[in-house]
Amino acid sequence: MKTLKIPEATIIRLSVYSRFLTQADQRGIITISSGEIAEGVGVSPAQVRKDLAYFGEFGTRGVGYNVKDLHHNIMKILGLNSYWPAIIVGAGHLGTALCMYGGFKERGFKIVGMFDNDPDKIGENINDIFIYDLAKLDYIIKKEKVKIGIMAVPAGVAQDVADKLVSADIKAILNFAPKVINVPGSIATRNVDLTVNLEILTFNLGLSKDN
Numbered sequence: 001m002k003t004l005k006i007p008e009a010t011i012i013r014l015s016v017y018s019r020f021l022t023q024a025d026q027r028g029i030i031t032i033s034s035g036e037i038a039e040g041v042g043v044s045p046a047q048v049r050k051d052l053a054y055f056g057e058f059g060t061r062g063v064g065y066n067v068k069d070l071h072h073n074i075m076k077i078l079g080l081n082s083y084w085p086a087i088i089v090g091a092g093h094l095g096t097a098l099c100m101y102g103g104f105k106e107r108g109f110k111i112v113g114m115f116d117n118d119p120d121k122i123g124e125n126i127n128d129i130f131i132y133d134l135a136k137l138d139y140i141i142k143k144e145k146v147k148i149g150i151m152a153v154p155a156g157v158a159q160d161v162a163d164k165l166v167s168a169d170i171k172a173i174l175n176f177a178p179k180v181i182n183v184p185g186s187i188a189t190r191n192v193d194l195t196v197n198l199e200i201l202t203f204n205l206g207l208s209k210d211n
Contacts, residue, residue, distance in 0.1 A: 002188040006167055010051045014074050016041050017048070021071040033064040080108045085144045089115035089161050090152035091124075091131050098152060099126045112144045147171040155179035 020040045024032055032049040035095075052058055052070075055077055059065040075081050088095050099114060116122060117134045124131045132140055140146070149165040151158060153174060156188050158177035167171055172188040175181055180191055 001048055003043070010054060013041070013043065013047070013051050013079070018071060018074045018078065018080075019052070019065055021074070025067050025071060026106075031064045032067050032070075034059070036064075041159075042162065079202070081097060082108065084109045084148060085112045085146045086135075086148040086150060087112060087141065087144075087146050088114045088150045088152060089137070090114075090176075091121045091126070092152065095152035096126055098150060098176075099129050109148070111150075112146060113140045115140075116179050134164075137164055141165075141168040148174065150174045150176070151181075152176045162169065180199060 001183075003079065017037060020037060021032070034045040034052075038045040038048045055073070055094055058070050058073055062166065072081075086100055086104070091114050095114060095116075096131060099111060111129050114126065114129050114131045115134045116131055116136050121131050122133045141149075147170065149170040149172070151161055151165075153161050153176045156178045158175065158181055161177075162173060162175070162181040162183055166183055166187060170187070173181070173190070175189060175191045176191050176194070178195060183189055
């Protein structure tokens with residue numbers, strides 16, 4: 001049986017919908033229409049309905065969606081109805097900032113350890129997250145049953161760190177290093193280059209200036 005391929009843009013929008021629904025629930029809203037969701041997140045009502053239709057029928061025609069039920073279903077689709085232990089490699093400025101980010105915990109991700117090879121950093125705690133020697137990476141990943149690794153390391157060591165994560169049986173990598181890493185196709189990977197995103201902004205600013 002052929003599996004339906006879900007566009008990545010749809011998954012990104014589902015995450016946005018879930019956050020909007022959280023806010024709607026906090027405001028005491030019981031039911032909501034595709035139009036109200038669309039207005040709240042900046043897409044068309046048709047796009048909302050199309051995204052949700054990939055996964056089934058969630059609303060009632062003429063009534064809308066139950067906010068709590070729809071939020072629950074989207075979180076389940078995103079795999080956020082369970083706890084996800086994760087680790088961060090790199091205890092520099094970016095790694096430290098990621099440790100301090102409260103959004104991970106809110107969405108079900110718990111940072112169970114941070115890793116570095118700097119003797120002056122190993123053994124410290126940042127936001128109650130212990131910094132381990134990089135040599136213990138394999139042990140902690142297996143002990144905590146970690147599936148997700150976050151890389152906040154310089155470009156020069158990015159591939160080496162990625163290889164270590166793969167060897168430790170990590171299943172997904174979020175890479176903040178300014179270098180594309182090569183990993184087996186079975187490893188889910190996202191490259192987050194902050195400079196590239198800024199360059200996209202300057203490109204769009206240039207377009208608006210020309211117009």
